Amino acid sequence: MNKDLTVGSPGKALVMFTIPLFVSVMFQQMYNIADSVIAGKFAGEDALAAIGASYPITMIFMAVAVGCQIGCSVVISKHFGSGNMQMTKTCISTSLIAGTALSALLTLAGVLFSGVFMQLVQTPDNIFDDGCVYLMIYTGGFVFLFLYNVVTGIFNSLGDSKTPLYLLIASSVGNIILDCIFIIPLKMGVAGAAWATFAAQGAACILALALLFRRLKSMQISGGRLFSGRALAEIGKVAVPSVLQQSFISVGNLFIQYMVNSFDSSAIVAGYSAAIKLNTFAITSFTTIGNGMSSFTAQNIGAGKPERIKRGFRSVLIFGMASAAVFFLLFFLPSEGLLSLFMNDESSQLAMDTGVTFLRIVSPFYFVVCLKLLCDGVLRGSESMGCFMAATFTDLILRVILAAILKGFMGVDGIWTSWPIAWTIATIMSFIFYKSGIWSRKLKAAEK
Numbered sequence: 001m002n003k004d005l006t007v008g009s010p011g012k013a014l015v016m017f018t019i020p021l022f023v024s025v026m027f028q029q030m031y032n033i034a035d036s037v038i039a040g041k042f043a044g045e046d047a048l049a050a051i052g053a054s055y056p057i058t059m060i061f062m063a064v065a066v067g068c069q070i071g072c073s074v075v076i077s078k079h080f081g082s083g084n085m086q087m088t089k090t091c092i093s094t095s096l097i098a099g100t101a102l103s104a105l106l107t108l109a110g111v112l113f114s115g116v117f118m119q120l121v122q123t124p125d126n127i128f129d130d131g132c133v134y135l136m137i138y139t140g141g142f143v144f145l146f147l148y149n150v151v152t153g154i155f156n157s158l159g160d161s162k163t164p165l166y167l168l169i170a171s172s173v174g175n176i177i178l179d180c181i182f183i184i185p186l187k188m189g190v191a192g193a194a195w196a197t198f199a200a201q202g203a204a205c206i207l208a209l210a211l212l213f214r215r216l217k218s219m220q221i222s223g224g225r226l227f228s229g230r231a232l233a234e235i236g237k238v239a240v241p242s243v244l245q246q247s248f249i250s251v252g253n254l255f256i257q258y259m260v261n262s263f264d265s266s267a268i269v270a271g272y273s274a275a276i277k278l279n280t281f282a283i284t285s286f287t288t289i290g291n292g293m294s295s296f297t298a299q300n301i302g303a304g305k306p307e308r309i310k311r312g313f314r315s316v317l318i319f320g321m322a323s324a325a326v327f328f329l330l331f332f333l334p335s336e337g338l339l340s341l342f343m344n345d346e347s348s349q350l351a352m353d354t355g356v357t358f359l360r361i362v363s364p365f366y367f368v369v370c371l372k373l374l375c376d377g378v379l380r381g382s383e384s385m386g387c388f389m390a391a392t393f394t395d396l397i398l399r400v401i402l403a404a405i406l407k408g409f410m411g412v413d414g415i416w417t418s419w420p421i422a423w424t425i426a427t428i429m430s431f432i433f434y435k436s437g438i439w440s441r442k443l444k445a446a447e448k
Contacts, residue, residue, distance in 0.1 A: 010296075010308040011315025018292035018316055020161035022323070024152075025288040027165075027172040029281040037341050038179045039193045047190050048342055050130035052273020053123045053261065056253040058138050061110060063246030065146040068099060069153035070291060071239020074298045074381055075231075076157035081302030087231070089221045092154055092212075094231040096147070103146035110139020121254055122261045124269065130190040137194035144198075144205035151208040155215075156295050163211060167204050175200035241385040245392045252396040259407055259415055268412060271354025274342035279362060282327040286370040289320050290377035297381025297439075306440050309378060313434075320374055324366040331363040358416045365420040372427035375434040382439035391433065395426035 007013070039047040072095040079087040110117075114136040123131050152164035175196050182192025225231075253276075260272050293316060300308045330338065339355040372391065379388040399422035406414025433439075 010300075010312040014292065014296045014312040014316050015319055017159065017161050017296065018289055018319065020165040021156065021288045021292045022285060022319075024161070024165040024168045025285050026281075027168040029277075029284055030172050030176070038176075038183050039190060041342070042183050046127050046270075047130060047193075048273055049124075049270040050127040050190050051134055051193060052269055052276070053121065053127055053257065054118065054131045054135040054138070055273065055276065056121065056257040057117045057135055059253055060247060060251065061106060061139060061142050062145070064102070064106060064243050065142075065149040067243030067246045068095075068102070068146070068235075068239045069149040070242040070294065070380065071235045071237075072099075072150055073153035073157040073291070074238045074294055074383070075235045076154060077295045077298035077381075078302035080158055081299030082304075085219070085221045089216065089219075090225045090228045091231045091235060092216065093226050094228050095150055095154065095235060097227050098232055098235075099147055099150045100143070103143040106146070107139060107142040110142055111136055114139065121257045124261060127269075134190045134194045137191060137198055141198035141201055144202040148201060148205040148208050151205070151212050154212060156291070157298075158215075159295075159299070160215075161292070164208075167208050167211075170207075171200045171204035174203065238380065238383055238385065241389050242380065245389060248393055248396045252400050255400045256403055256415060259403055260412065263412060267350040268354050270342075271339075271351035272358060274339050274351070275355035275358040277342070278331060278338060278359065282324075282331070282363075282366055283369065285323060285327070286320060286366070286373045289316060289323070289370070290373035290380075292316070293374055293377030294381035297378050301382055309382075309440075313374065313378060317371070317374055320370045321367060324370045328363045328366050331359040354412065357413060361413070361416040362419045365423050368420070368427045369423045372423065372430045375427075375430035378434055378439055379430070384433070384439045387430075387433040387438060391426045391429040394429055395422045398422035398425060 039051055072091070076088055076091045076095070079085075079091060114132050118128060118131050118135060148167075152167070155161070155163045178196035178199055179193055182188045182196050186192060188195070257272075260269060263269075293313065296312050297309050300306060300312075336352060336356055339352055339359075342355075372395075376388055376391065379385075379391075399418050402418035402421055403415040406417050408414070410417065
């Protein structure tokens with residue numbers, strides 16, 4: 001069901017829209033984590049390390065999908081909020097056509113160059129082959145992952161955050177069941193984890209497309225073009241910086257993975273792999289709240305109601321801080337129990353200690369990064385992309401530089417310490433941009 005976010009109580013409308021998005025990302029991260037949990041438990045520490053070594057590379061592909069999802073969602077939200085249904089329909093079809101072409105090219109590149117990518121991050125020899133297999137199968141299904149993200153972004157732009165939730169629940173449960181079948185009785189190891197993700201994502205993509213076409217038919221929108229260069233340019237204006245943002249984060253993670261791999265210890269790689277999965281769970285949850293803020297901002301800007309944005313921001317900030325508190329409490333104190341989900345009885349103490357230290361260093365700063373991502377949501381939703389990119393790139397560049405410097409003084413703990421420092425400085429920038437009202441001034445300038 002489509003929902004107009006430009007009417008009613010701003011806080012209630014935004015929070016009720018965001019909650020299904022938040023639950024959706026919980027399930028999405030659940031099936032991402034399932035690969036590592038089941039592989040680590042039943043295929044061993046090297047299997048966990050192999051999946052972890054390929055993870056930063058898979059995140060680069062994911063970055064393109066998420067960036068394009070954000071671009072489509074913001075632009076479609078704006079036209080939907082303004083009541084321009086013909087342009088809404090044109091932007092939807094343009095997104096699907098352009099997305100299919102781009103994802104097909106990236107799928108081909110991933111399959112052909114998996115080995116090269118694994119070499120770039122200095123993957124240890126004992127996990128190199130398994131890492132390549134996982135990456136090749138994962139990227140082979142990237143076209144499904146990409147289109148699924150675009151379709152869920154379209155649903156979100158129409159104010160429907162529940163349909164993506166139902167799709168993710170089904171996909172997550174299916175992925176976990178397939179993981180158990182492929183890895184435990186069939187003993188397919190790392191390849192089984194990859195094929196489980198491939199199959200679950202493919203089924204979710206096909207179902208999502210079918211539901212979207214049915215929704216568009218029920219809306220009975222007359223007119224509109226199948227493909228528009230103007231619509232593509234408008235989407236690209238938001239999508240390209242968002243892709244760059246997501247890609248920069250992923251490239252930064254590649255450098256971090258390179259530094260972790262340089263210790264030439266599969267135990268350290270395994271510990272980091274487990275901890276980064278949990279950390280990504282938290283950060284992706286905050287990012288999703290920020291994405292909800294972007295859709296809300298775009299719809300209200302399209303409707304000419306910028307005054308609702310600040311009121312919505314204050315309400316969703318409380319929700320975000322509560323979420324950060326939950327993740328902090330889960331990861332800071334009882335982190336050994338969560339990390340043990342990824343490891344079997346033969347896993348080394350070094351792997352456990354590595355994961356525990358990482359989480360205890362970064363988790364207290366979840367409140368900080370959550371604030372940043374909410375401010376970024378307003379900047380992106382208002383298409384204030386210069387400010388948005390400045391804060392994001394500052395975070396990434398500082399994190400990589402500080403990791404390289406502190407590694408020399410503090411060892412692997414120095415890498416972890418770079419995260420909260422970079423997060424804090426970038427958050428200060430994003431908050432200043434938000435409080436300055438530059439996003440609302442840009443809107444007023446456009447109206448003139």
